[in-house]
Amino acid sequence: MKGRVKFGVEGLDEMLLGGLLERSICAIVGTYGTGKTTFALQFAYEGIKRGEKVIYISLEEREELLRATMAQKGWDTEGFGDRLYLLRLDPTDFNLAISSIKSELPALIRSTGASRVIIDPISLFEGLFVDESVRRQEMFAFIEMMRDEACTLIITSETETGNPDGSRYGLVEYLADAVVLLRYIRSPGLTEVHLALEVVKMRRSAHSREIKPFEIFSDRIMVYSEASLF
Amino acid sequence: MKGRVKFGVEGLDEMLLGGLLERSICAIVGTYGTGKTTFALQFAYEGIKRGEKVIYISLEEREELLRATMAQKGWDTEGFGDRLYLLRLDPTDFNLAISSIKSELPALIRSTGASRVIIDPISLFEGLFVDESVRRQEMFAFIEMMRDEACTLIITSETETGNPDGSRYGLVEYLADAVVLLRYIRSPGLTEVHLALEVVKMRRSAHSREIKPFEIFSDRIMVYSEASLF
Amino acid sequence: MKGRVKFGVEGLDEMLLGGLLERSICAIVGTYGTGKTTFALQFAYEGIKRGEKVIYISLEEREELLRATMAQKGWDTEGFGDRLYLLRLDPTDFNLAISSIKSELPALIRSTGASRVIIDPISLFEGLFVDESVRRQEMFAFIEMMRDEACTLIITSETETGNPDGSRYGLVEYLADAVVLLRYIRSPGLTEVHLALEVVKMRRSAHSREIKPFEIFSDRIMVYSEASLF
Amino acid sequence: MKGRVKFGVEGLDEMLLGGLLERSICAIVGTYGTGKTTFALQFAYEGIKRGEKVIYISLEEREELLRATMAQKGWDTEGFGDRLYLLRLDPTDFNLAISSIKSELPALIRSTGASRVIIDPISLFEGLFVDESVRRQEMFAFIEMMRDEACTLIITSETETGNPDGSRYGLVEYLADAVVLLRYIRSPGLTEVHLALEVVKMRRSAHSREIKPFEIFSDRIMVYSEASLF
Amino acid sequence: MKGRVKFGVEGLDEMLLGGLLERSICAIVGTYGTGKTTFALQFAYEGIKRGEKVIYISLEEREELLRATMAQKGWDTEGFGDRLYLLRLDPTDFNLAISSIKSELPALIRSTGASRVIIDPISLFEGLFVDESVRRQEMFAFIEMMRDEACTLIITSETETGNPDGSRYGLVEYLADAVVLLRYIRSPGLTEVHLALEVVKMRRSAHSREIKPFEIFSDRIMVYSEASLF
Amino acid sequence: MKGRVKFGVEGLDEMLLGGLLERSICAIVGTYGTGKTTFALQFAYEGIKRGEKVIYISLEEREELLRATMAQKGWDTEGFGDRLYLLRLDPTDFNLAISSIKSELPALIRSTGASRVIIDPISLFEGLFVDESVRRQEMFAFIEMMRDEACTLIITSETETGNPDGSRYGLVEYLADAVVLLRYIRSPGLTEVHLALEVVKMRRSAHSREIKPFEIFSDRIMVYSEASLF
Numbered sequence A, B, C, D, E, F: 001m002k003g004r005v006k007f008g009v010e011g012l013d014e015m016l017l018g019g020l021l022e023r024s025i026c027a028i029v030g031t032y033g034t035g036k037t038t039f040a041l042q043f044a045y046e047g048i049k050r051g052e053k054v055i056y057i058s059l060e061e062r063e064e065l066l067r068a069t070m071a072q073k074g075w076d077t078e079g080f081g082d083r084l085y086l087l088r089l090d091p092t093d094f095n096l097a098i099s100s101i102k103s104e105l106p107a108l109i110r111s112t113g114a115s116r117v118i119i120d121p122i123s124l125f126e127g128l129f130v131d132e133s134v135r136r137q138e139m140f141a142f143i144e145m146m147r148d149e150a151c152t153l154i155i156t157s158e159t160e161t162g163n164p165d166g167s168r169y170g171l172v173e174y175l176a177d178a179v180v181l182l183r184y185i186r187s188p189g190l191t192e193v194h195l196a197l198e199v200v201k202m203r204r205s206a207h208s209r210e211i212k213p214f215e216i217f218s219d220r221i222m223v224y225s226e227a228s229l230f
Helices: A036-049 A063-072 A077-083 A094-112 A122-126 A132-146 B036-049 B063-072 B077-083 B094-112 B122-126 B132-146 C036-049 C063-072 C077-083 C094-112 C122-126 C132-146 D036-049 D063-072 D077-083 D094-112 D122-126 D132-146 E036-049 E063-072 E077-083 E094-112 E122-126 E132-146 F036-049 F063-072 F077-083 F094-112 F122-126 F132-146
Strands: A025-030 A054-058 A084-088 A116-120 A152-157 A163-167 A178-186 A193-202 A211-216 A221-223 B025-030 B054-058 B084-088 B116-120 B152-157 B163-167 B178-186 B193-202 B211-216 B221-223 C025-030 C054-058 C084-088 C116-120 C152-157 C163-167 C178-186 C193-202 C211-216 C221-223 D025-030 D054-058 D084-088 D116-120 D152-157 D163-167 D178-186 D193-202 D211-216 D221-223 E025-030 E054-058 E084-088 E116-120 E152-157 E163-167 E178-186 E193-202 E211-216 E221-223 F025-030 F054-058 F084-088 F116-120 F152-157 F163-167 F178-186 F193-202 F211-216 F221-223
Touching: A025 A036, A025 A163, A036 A054, A036 A063, A036 A077, A036 A116, A036 A152, A036 A178, A036 A221, A054 A063, A054 A094, A063 A077, A063 A084, A077 A084, A084 A094, A094 A116, A094 A132, A116 A122, A122 A132, A122 A152, A163 A178, B025 B036, B025 B163, B036 B054, B036 B063, B036 B077, B036 B116, B036 B152, B036 B178, B036 B221, B054 B063, B054 B094, B063 B077, B063 B084, B077 B084, B084 B094, B094 B116, B094 B132, B116 B122, B122 B132, B122 B152, B163 B178, C025 C036, C025 C163, C036 C054, C036 C063, C036 C077, C036 C116, C036 C152, C036 C178, C036 C221, C054 C063, C054 C094, C063 C077, C063 C084, C077 C084, C084 C094, C094 C116, C094 C132, C116 C122, C122 C132, C122 C152, C163 C178, D025 D036, D025 D163, D036 D054, D036 D063, D036 D077, D036 D116, D036 D152, D036 D178, D036 D221, D054 D063, D054 D094, D063 D077, D063 D084, D077 D084, D084 D094, D094 D116, D094 D132, D116 D122, D122 D132, D122 D152, D163 D178, E025 E036, E025 E163, E036 E054, E036 E063, E036 E077, E036 E116, E036 E152, E036 E178, E036 E221, E054 E063, E054 E094, E063 E077, E063 E084, E077 E084, E084 E094, E094 E116, E094 E132, E116 E122, E122 E132, E122 E152, E163 E178, F025 F036, F025 F163, F036 F054, F036 F063, F036 F077, F036 F116, F036 F152, F036 F178, F036 F221, F054 F063, F054 F094, F063 F077, F063 F084, F077 F084, F084 F094, F094 F116, F094 F132, F116 F122, F122 F132, F122 F152, F163 F178
Parallel strands: A025 A152, A025 A178, A054 A084, A054 A116, A116 A152, B025 B152, B025 B178, B054 B084, B054 B116, B116 B152, C025 C152, C025 C178, C054 C084, C054 C116, C116 C152, D025 D152, D025 D178, D054 D084, D054 D116, D116 D152, E025 E152, E025 E178, E054 E084, E054 E116, E116 E152, F025 F152, F025 F178, F054 F084, F054 F116, F116 F152
Antiparallel strands: A178 A193, A193 A211, A211 A221, B178 B193, B193 B211, B211 B221, C178 C193, C193 C211, C211 C221, D178 D193, D193 D211, D211 D221, E178 E193, E193 E211, E211 E221, F178 F193, F193 F211, F211 F221
């Protein structure tokens, strides 16, 4: 039986009953400002601290900005050495982006021996395919391909406009083994705003099904798995 | 008159007044994370335990992952012998998927004598047809074809974006003889999250029309048919 | 002045002030699982019991399954003799379905002297026309044609996705003389589920405009025309 | 200054402060079953009783059925003589319908000296135009043309799916001088259903802006202009 | 600094802190029946009373009907002399309408010295452009052109179906300097209906941001700027 | 580590924990009338007062009108000298607008040494691209290009029709480093209207996640960061 991969976010690992399953695929879905990238970085950092190899593919932010983000969290990015492969992929270069992810990523995972891979956000990759049925087919093929690799995969996705419960293209939440949904919760009357997290899905494992508040601090995320909202 | 086919989920069989009708078609509809595959597997397992032959066609998960899921439930998959035909169908290979389901499945059912067939999820099969009227016609033809086979059929479907009461393409709930709707119920203020189940439709039989909470445990599903929500 | 045609559903006939008007067209509209076919069968059975000739055109269920449904209600289908013409129409065979309904149905009604005709569901017939304006024109022409026949017509229709108050294509509720709307009513908090019925429209007659709960029993439908919901 | 044209519906004429303005155009908008045709017939009958000439163009119901409806209200249709021109227009015959309404109607109004004209429902006429901008232009042209005639015009329209406040194509409520909106009001919990009426718009005149309940009796409509809902 | 142009509606001028800014563009947005034309006429009348020249371009109502409306308000339209240029523009004649507004209007403004111009409704002009991006470009160009003229401009617009807060094409509220939003407010349970007004936007000036009830009387509009709703 | 750029709006700078991050991109998103341009101007003014060079690209308002707006706030625009580059860009001239922003803006930033750049509104620039996937690609490329410049960028955007939480094209809130969301808050019953502000997102920095009321005065904006709504 497979082991657990610690996410590295306090409270979330408890909700996952110890972490993600090894070699599973986890989607982090949320509207803008809910901290998707912060979660993804935390997952990467947890691996680095444990001496694992991590591949972080950013379609949105530049390498130097992500490094700045990490530095701002007080992480010693200089000391990461070859444990972090931080790659920027230009989502406007269709052919390059497709071939990088579809043909070069598997080779990179194998050559580096990476055990954690992050694609942030996958929705920009999905958006490269204009035709819906092509997108659907390409995403299936991509997820299928990743299942052959010996790594745990995190993919992040914006939500669909007007539906904060689903990803932008309505696909990855069905394809992924686990889904962590991040939300803004605005109280009636808009007097309070909270961030909240829910593990909506986790194949092959029990998991918490509660909605828990969380906060993003400068150096870490704290999920209040014992607290309740409002 | 036809007999009953036990679903194998405690509480649900009571709501079905003993189980599904023999040779009927049952759709399990729910958003991601509501346990559609778990229900489908439980239905398969119930058949295997009774010595029946079961065909499980997976369009989403790989054979080895489904076997891992079953092992994680404590089921002795080795001991299943030839009672379980677990087939992975690649939803990105249009022609193969269509021909496998449309021409090979009937032959397989007959040669194996399978009494339970599962297609999980049917929505991936539906999605192969880009044109809505072609999809409609193909699904009618498929359901019609399956009615000639001596088996009980379970099909699972994702819900339509933004409408947790209907299947992704709005067809199978009308075509199927029975519909089991799985839902996430989030209490006002999002303080509690429950899974709930409703038998919305069952042709040729009375059935419970209540919404009942359920939980997914590592080794079984428990529908609290005596409890009420909140 | 025209007489009344008893629907054969207790409570509903009271709401219709005695039954449908002779030679009128009644649409039964509801989501899946609300019992549209059961209502249609009950209307057929009422005619058979009275010695009338009934034509039942099924686009969804096979003849033998409808007969099984009737048998399961305890009806002596063997004894129906030539009073019931039960026809299955394959909705995937466009030309056949169109010609059967448009050219053969009138001849059949006249040759059999049928006084009750059921098309279940009309929405499958409507769905044959891909182009909206063609569908609109064809449906007008069909309804117009049926007005020349000496029978009372029941047509059933699925609802439009996300709008439980209207038929799938938004046409038949305007074309029909009477509309019986079937609904699932889920109480706030989803603790209770009821079926409810409303006579929304009835040309050339007064009618009840209340929403009444109903239940489907193994041998009959009971509309609680004296009760109120919740 | 223009005079008033009595609508002939008790309570509504009070809300219109005496009736419609002479030579104005009034749209009656409502979902199916709210009584649009009944209102239109009542308006026709009021004219006939006063010895006026009335043209009633029906795109939905046949002449004999409308006559039956009138007879069922206890009206002596035989005695109407040449005061009522009841015309059925087949909405499936595009060219005929267009030319009848666009070129023959003005001539008919002049030759008969009709002071009341009804088109029931105008939405079927609008639906003849598949292209939205053509429909828009044709409707403007039609309304413009009718303003040259010495009659008061009633047009009825189904509502847009899912929006009970607007007409099916969202045009006539802006083009008409007056709009009478008919609604089904279902109380919370669906325990009560009422019909209610609102004069939403009336150019060149003050008018009631309250929502008033109404009932349709076998021989008349009664708007309870003094009552309030619930 | 620019002066103020009195709107001529009691209560509204207070909410505008004295009136519209000279040479600004004000959009009046509302559903049918909220009094858009009445507001526009009142603005015209205020100018006429002050001896200004006013151009009123009507795309909806005929000149004689607008004059009748004014007469019905008790205004001495005969005495207006050359202070009012009332022009009807046929929105079905595409080329004429476009050229009238785009090339002749500026010349007319200059030759007459008009200080107030009204286009009622601008949404009919917008609707002439079928292609959304062409419409967008043409509207920008038109507004831009009008900024060169020495007049204050009022444009009225229907609302978008189902969204009473925005104009039909979602453009003019962004292009205009000021937006006056007119609404029907129906109380819960529909027992009361009010008209209410809100100055949602006003560039280069402070303004009231409250929602105030108003009534349309036969001879004037009264905004109750001191009252509150319900 | 980067320093902070004061926004120049009281209360907002506190919510941003001192201001925007140097060289970050901030989107101001809001419906019409919420003060997007006022915020943008305030940001420009803060820079000018500090002796910085500011480029303000207006796609909506003319240069002279923006100068009038500033004068009306009591700002000494004459005394700004070469600290303010105020440019009007005609959004109807596709090629010019594209080339101005894509090729000339970087050169201008470098030659002037501008540290603050404003594009108001970016949604008009986005709207130039008719095809959604081209727009997406062009916006990515533009944002990417701007990251090479040594300035802090403010972009404003209208909201999507019917969704006051997202920008018109649903892109900039994901691309920007910071998002300030402006809203109209109408109390239940519409008795009160407030403007409120929320910092929904801020990369590489903690920030307030509360919704705070604000008011626009003739000479400044005041965010009540200590107050709560209602």
